[in-house]
Amino acid sequence: xxxxxxxxxxxxxxxxxxxxxxxxxxxxxxxxxxxxxxxxxxxxxxxxxxxxxxxxxxxxxxxxxxxxxxxxxxxxxxxxxxxxxxxxxxxxxxxxxxxxxxxxxxxxxxxxxxxxxxxxxxxxxxxxxxxxxxxxxxxxxxxxxxxxxxxxxxxxxxxxxxxxxxxxxxxxxxxxxxxxxxxxxxxxxxxxxxxxxxxxxxxxxxxxxxxxxxxxxxxxxxxxxxxxxxxxxxxxxxxxxxxxxxxxxxxxxxxxxxxxxxxxxxxxxxxxxxxxxxxxxxxxxxxxxxxxxxx
Amino acid sequence: xxxxxxxxxxxxxxxxxxxxxxxxxxxxxxxxxxxxxxxxxxxxxxxxxxxxxxxxxxxxxxxxxxxxxxxxxxxxxxxxxxxxxxxxxxxxxxxxxxxxxxxxxxxxxxxxxxxxxxxxxxxxxxxxxxxxxxxxxxxxxxxxxxxxxxxxxxxxxxxxxxxxxxxxxxxxxxxxxxxxxxxxxxxxxxxxxxxxxxxxxxxxxxxxxxxxxxxxxxxxxxxxxxxxxxxxxxxxxxxxxxxxxxxxxxxxxxxxxxxxxxxxxxxxxxxxxxxxxxxxxxxxxxxxxxxxxxxxxxxxxxxxxxxxxxxxxxxxxxxxxxxxxxxxxxxxxxxxxxxxxxxxxxxxxxxxxxxxxxxxxxxxxxxxxxxxxxxxxxxxxxxxxxxxxxxxxxxxxxxxxxxxxxxxxxxxxxxxxxxxxxxxxxxxxxxxxxxxxxxxxxxxxxxxxxxxxxxxxxxxxxxxxxxxxxxxxxxxxxxxxxxxxxxxxxxxxxxxxxxxxxxxxxxxxxxxxxxxxxxxxxxxxxxxxxx
Numbered sequence: 057x058x059x060x061x062x063x064x065x066x067x068x069x070x071x072x073x074x075x076x077x078x079x080x081x082x083x084x085x086x087x088x089x090x091x092x093x094x095x096x097x098x099x100x101x102x103x104x105x106x107x108x109x110x111x112x113x114x115x116x117x118x119x120x121x122x123x124x125x126x127x128x129x130x131x132x133x134x135x136x137x138x139x140x141x142x143x144x145x146x147x148x149x150x151x152x153x154x155x156x157x158x159x160x161x162x163x164x165x166x167x168x169x170x171x172x173x174x175x176x177x178x179x180x181x182x183x184x185x186x187x188x189x190x191x192x193x194x195x196x197x198x199x200x201x202x203x204x205x206x207x208x209x210x211x212x213x214x215x216x217x218x219x220x221x222x223x224x225x226x227x228x229x230x231x232x233x234x235x236x237x238x239x240x241x242x243x244x245x246x247x248x249x250x251x252x253x254x255x256x257x258x259x260x261x262x263x264x265x266x267x268x269x270x271x272x273x274x275x276x277x278x279x280x281x282x283x284x285x286x287x288x289x290x291x292x293x294x295x296x297x298x299x300x301x302x303x304x305x306x307x308x309x310x311x312x313x314x315x316x317x318x319x320x321x322x323x324x325x326x327x328x329x330x331x332x333x334x335x336x337x338x339x340x341x342x343x344x345x346x347x348x349x350x351x
Numbered sequence: 352x353x354x355x356x357x358x359x360x361x362x363x364x365x366x367x368x369x370x371x372x373x374x375x376x377x378x379x380x381x382x383x384x385x386x387x388x389x390x391x392x393x394x395x396x397x398x399x400x401x402x403x404x405x406x407x408x409x410x411x412x413x414x415x416x417x418x419x420x421x422x423x424x425x426x427x428x429x430x431x432x433x434x435x436x437x438x439x440x441x442x443x444x445x446x447x448x449x450x451x452x453x454x455x456x457x458x459x460x461x462x463x464x465x466x467x468x469x470x471x472x473x474x475x476x477x478x479x480x481x482x483x484x485x486x487x488x489x490x491x492x493x494x495x496x497x498x499x500x501x502x503x504x505x506x507x508x509x510x511x512x513x514x515x516x517x518x519x520x521x522x523x524x525x526x527x528x529x530x531x532x533x534x535x536x537x538x539x540x541x542x543x544x545x546x547x548x549x550x551x552x553x554x555x556x557x558x559x560x561x562x563x564x565x566x567x568x569x570x571x572x573x574x575x576x577x578x579x580x581x582x583x584x585x586x587x588x589x590x591x592x593x594x595x596x597x598x599x600x601x602x603x604x605x606x607x608x609x610x611x612x613x614x615x616x617x618x619x620x621x622x623x624x625x626x627x628x629x630x631x632x633x634x635x636x637x638x639x640x641x642x643x644x645x646x647x648x649x650x651x652x653x654x655x656x657x658x659x660x661x662x663x664x665x666x667x668x669x670x671x672x673x674x675x676x677x678x679x680x681x682x683x684x685x686x687x688x689x690x691x692x693x694x695x696x697x698x699x700x701x702x703x704x705x706x707x708x709x710x711x712x713x714x715x716x717x718x719x720x721x722x723x724x725x726x727x728x729x730x731x732x733x734x735x736x737x738x739x740x741x742x743x744x745x746x747x748x749x750x751x752x753x754x755x756x757x758x759x760x761x762x763x764x765x766x767x768x769x770x771x772x773x774x775x776x777x778x779x780x781x782x783x784x785x786x787x788x789x790x791x792x793x794x795x796x797x798x799x800x801x802x803x804x805x806x807x808x809x810x811x812x813x814x815x816x817x818x819x820x821x822x823x824x825x826x827x828x829x830x831x832x833x834x835x836x837x838x839x840x841x842x843x844x845x846x847x848x849x850x851x852x853x854x855x856x857x858x859x860x861x862x863x864x865x866x867x868x869x870x871x872x873x874x875x876x877x878x879x880x881x882x
Contacts, residue, residue, distance in 0.1 A: 111880065128736055129735070143724055145721075155631045180626070
């Protein structure tokens with residue numbers, strides 16, 4: 057399949073004078089698990105609403121597997137969606153909701169659906185009005201994964217799930233990836249994104265600020281370095297890429313390193329090094345780097 | 352924040368949610384009362400003779416349908432007879448909908464969890480919502496009394512009528528609050544309250560019509576309102592009973608509010624049940640599934656009312672044939688041709704456009720509400736176009752409206768047949784289907800609103816029927832210029848089955864409805880979904 061699962065071109069959405077999404081150019085190739093990050097109000101949900109044709113772009117376009125996102129009859133044949141805040145018809149039971157979504161939706165793998173119901177420990181006999189937030193989310197997740205649609209658009213799908221269910225969710229994403237399906241995952245659970253995503257896009261104030269693989273993102277960001285010296289420690293203050301230099305009471309030197317490590321390493325090796333440890337940043341630290349204060 | 356401040360904040364919240372509707376209700380009740388009373392001299396004249404009035408007051412059919420006529424030879428008495436029941440029903444319906452929306456509806460939507468995590472308990476919060484609505488009803492009473500006194504009617508009658516309307520509204524508010532404690536959903540609470548008040552209205556009608564059952568009126572808010580007999584006896588005891596009833600029911604609601612879980616009702620929701628897979632397989636089937644339950648409720652109400660209309664057919668027509676003066680008066684008030692069975696049926700079938708048009712508007716309003724609280728999001732994310740979702744919904748609602756019209760026809764026919772009145776089923780069906788263009792106008796207006804002002808679907812949709820009917824009543828009662836009356840769709844309805852269908856008018860309305868619907872579909876297609 058040559059067409060990318062998702063492609064947007066200068067996708068823009070303004071509400072009055074407020075710009076919710078500003079010229080988004082994004083391509084998610086088929087088969088990729090893509091994480092979409094950003095603080096509240098950055099435009100993640102707006103992007104998803106535009107991709108699904110729930111909202112109309114002010115300008116720009118979006119395609120799902122090459123068909124216009126506004127042509128929902130064609131585009132939605134190939135995707136399944138889990139909204140951030142799942143609202144169900146309160147009088148329908150879970151089984152009836154799945155029946156409805158399966159009958160109207162792009163097809164359903166009933167055996168896989170039954171298996172997912174079991175794995176997510178979902179009681180389908182209750183009316184949806186009696187479900188907790190997490191159970192409503194599970195209904196939507198089961199319905200989405202069971203379609204075997206080639207694209208899954210998941211908006212904060214695990215915000216109401218307990219750790220056991222979150223593990224099941226990661227398993228289901230892994231199975232989808234193994235099937236060659238594409239996953240577009242919007243999440244604040246950075247550990248989850250780190251665990252399942254191939255690539256990550258970072259959105260800030262309606263603009264895409266970075267798209268990279270998780271290892272590449274790490275490389276671009278601060279690595280924490282701790283070095284111990286037998287003799288006096290070298291002066292690292294003016295070395296490019298080095299920041300937050302701290303001298304510990306035990307003679308250890310702590311600093312952060314951004315970009316190519318060569319210059320800093322040359323300075324360090326000139327002194328008498330007894331121990332070096334380096335720690336890569338977590339996605340959370342990268343995220344905070346983009347948006348706010350260090351932890 | 353102190354408890355007093357918290358209480359004031361909740362009161363302000365309650366007031367904000369009902370202020371617009373409250374102002375409209377006060378203006379409409381006071382305005383209609385003042386208008387009819389002030390123009391009494393020009394419509395009635397002063398020559399109505401006592402014998403004819405006595406005949407009118409004695410006729411069971413007149414009493415059943417329009418209430419017991421009292422003191423029609425005075426502007427005040429005429430106003431009470433002409434507008435009293437309509438305004439009491441309007442106030443009750445607004446009041447009960449306001450209660451279930453601002454209490455059970457907010458609780459169901461989860462917003463009360465946030466509110467109740469604050470300083471005030473559920474009793475205090477409910478109490479403050481009820482006090483605010485009681486304030487609106489009080490304002491209605493003061494405004495109606497003031498309007499009637501200003502129109503020159505005696506103060507004693509004006510006070511009784513104003514207080515009666517306010518207390519009838521208050522009773523509906525209290526009853527809805529009680530139902531909102533018993534039932535865990537807004538729809539359940541609304542349905543139960545409407546059912547109880549509907550039975551109350553029927554009790555008033557039967558009590559007015561059948562002397563042996565006159566005591567039934569003491570059990571109904573509308574009956575108690577009639578028993579005060581403003582401008583003739585000016586009784587106070589029925590008002591005391593009504594006030595006591597409202598206070599007892601309201602107090603029960605507040606007591607019960609403390610004995611249930613937040614989010615739950617006294618009637619527990621079902622814990623679990625096997626799936627019912629019928630009518631889930633496609634978008635139109637699902638639209639039908641959601642329609643069936645409300646349709647059954649509306650059909651029961653409409654059927655009961657029109658069965659009664661049918662049963663009364665002969666006694667009503669005989670009376671009007673014997674009393675031409677009243678046929679003339681009724682014609683002036685918009686009820687022409689009442690003296691033949693077909694004319695009588697045609698006149699009352701025209702009324703049918705109001706409930707059925709409102710049904711269409713309310714159902715499409717529920718579709719917009721489902722969009723607003725995101726229940727439709729999962730459906731919109733399926734490979735179904737917006738046009739198909741809206742089209743299936745609108746067609747299902749129109750089909751449901753046709754069913755209601757057919758139910759009314761069959762009920763009237765059955766009632767008329769039971770008293771031997773000459774109304775064939777085909778004639779009854781022709782008569783009820785004659786109002787279909789007005790119902791389509793309502794559906795068209797609702798779809799138009801869904802496309803462009805999705806938060807006002809039910810109101811805009813009900814406008815052609817409810818607004819058109821009020822316009823016609825007022826225009827007829829005050830002798831407004833012809834062009835004003837002609838704005839109402841009711842001015843263009845032929846008296847089917849007494850005469851043939853006014854095809855040019857019917858086709859014009861259908862075309863207007865289709866244009867409105869097409870504009871609505873286009874608007875719905877291009878806008879963002881709400882919620």
